[in-house]
Amino acid sequence: MTPSPLPIAVLISGTGSNLQTLLESPGHGIDYVISLVVSDRPGARGLERATQAGVATKVVSWDDFGSRTEFTEALCETAKAAGAGALVLAGFMRILAPIAMERFPNAIINVHPALLPAFPGAHAVEAAIGYGVTLTGVTVHFVDEQVDHGPIILQEAVAVRPDDDAESLHSRIQAVEHRVLPEVVSAFSRGELTVQGRYVRWDHTPREATIR
Ligand code: GRF
Numbered sequence: 001m002t003p004s005p006l007p008i009a010v011l012i013s014g015t016g017s018n019l020q021t022l023l024e025s026p027g028h029g030i031d032y033v034i035s036l037v038v039s040d041r042p043g044a045r046g047l048e049r050a051t052q053a054g055v056a057t058k059v060v061s062w063d064d065f066g067s068r069t070e071f072t073e074a075l076c077e078t079a080k081a082a083g084a085g086a087l088v089l090a091g092f093m094r095i096l097a098p099i100a101m102e103r104f105p106n107a108i109i110n111v112h113p114a115l116l117p118a119f120p121g122a123h124a125v126e127a128a129i130g131y132g133v134t135l136t137g138v139t140v141h142f143v144d145e146q147v148d149h150g151p152i153i154l155q156e157a158v159a160v161r162p163d164d165d166a167e168s169l170h171s172r173i174q175a176v177e178h179r180v181l182p183e184v185v186s187a188f189s190r191g192e193l194t195v196q197g198r199y200v201r202w203d204h205t206p207r208e209a210t211i212r
Contacts, residue, residue: 003190005028005029005030005031005032005033005189006031006032006033006085006086006188006189007032007033007034007035007082007083007084007085008032008033008034008035008084008085008086008087008088008185008189009034009035009036009037009038009078009079009082009084009086009087009088010022010034010036010037010038010050010087010088010090011037011038011039011040011075011087011088011089011090011092012037012038012039012044012046012047012090012091012092013039013040013041013044013046013091013092013093013094014041014044014045014046014091014093015044015045015046015091016037016044016045016046016047016049016050016090016091017091017174017178018090018091018111018174018177018178018181019034019037019046019049019050019090019091020046020049021177021178021179021181021182022034022088022090022181022182022185023049023050023053023055025182025185025186027182027183027185027186027189028182030186031185031186031187031189031190032086032185032186032188032189034050034053034055035055035056035082035083035084036055036056036057036058036078036079036082036084037049037050037055037056037057037058038057038058038059038060038075038078038079039057039058039059039060040059040060040061040062040071040092040093040094041059041061042059042061046090046091047059056082058078058082060074060075060078062094067097068095068096068097069097069099071094071097072096072097072099072100073097073099075096075100076099076100076103076104079104080103085104085107086104086107086108086109086185086188086189087100087104087107087108087109087143088108088109088110088181088185089108089109089110089111089143090111090181091111092110093122095147096108096143098145100143101143101144101145106142106195107188108142108143108150109140109141109142109143109153109184109185109188110140110141110142110143110148110150111138111139111140111177111180111181112124112138112139112140112141112148113125113136113138113170113173113174113177114127114128114136114137114138114139115135115136115137115138115139115155115157116139116141116148116149116152116155117148117149118133118136119131119136120147120148120149121147121148124136125166125169125170125173126166128160128169129160129164129165129166129169133160134159134160135157135158135159135160136157136158136160136169136173137155137156137157137158137173137176138154138155138156138158138173138176138177138180139152139154139155140152140153140154140155140180140181140184141153142195142200151195151197151198151199151200152198152200153184153188153193153200153202154180154183154184154202156176156180158172158173158176187202187204192204
């Protein structure tokens with residue numbers, strides 16, 4: 001029996017290049033299907049990408065809500081209404097309230113442009129250059145109640161070159177993001193990831209053996 005793809009909602013705030021790779025990955029339509037793209041910003045370029053791919057979009061604007069919890073509740077409701085069983089944060093620049101982890105337990109995935117726990121926050125690439133590290137990278141992790149903190153699924157290093165600026169380094173980091181994020185989302189959707197405390201076990205089960 002071939003399992004049906006897991007419906008997911010992708011949350012964005014901007015360009016949406018990671019969204020694009022999720023849309024174009026061979027796993028889309030097989031392991032997972034993007035049932036909705038949600039942006040907290042009306043003009044986000046990623047919304048156009050979704051529309052071009054025939055995927056439904058919604059804007060849940062931060063300014064329309066009185067608190068982080070209300071904003072998060074609305075986001076989760078919107079995603080649930082679209083049938084989503086997981087959230088993927090792909091350049092989503094808002095912090096979710098803990099209610100999101102109750103609605104989607106161990107089912108919210110974030111991609112961060114540094115090797116956590118180094119350089120959490122919104123300016124990780126600039127911070128890595130400013131600190132003078134020679135190695136940074138990409139972290140894909142489950143989201144928990146703290147910012148850029150949850151159990152780590154996958155990390156990959158990217159070397160910092162002496163002549164790098166934030167733009168050149170970020171573009172090499174993004175090349176890695178674009179490769180690994182769809183792999184992780186596919187693995188999650190196939191039921192291969194199990195959270196055990198701070199650790200994530202990744203069982204590379206053959207797809208034929210997976211029954212949802
Ligand atoms: C990515 O580098 C991601 O790691 C960070 O925000 C950036 C989003 O890029 N959280 P894009 O919108 O997917 O192009």
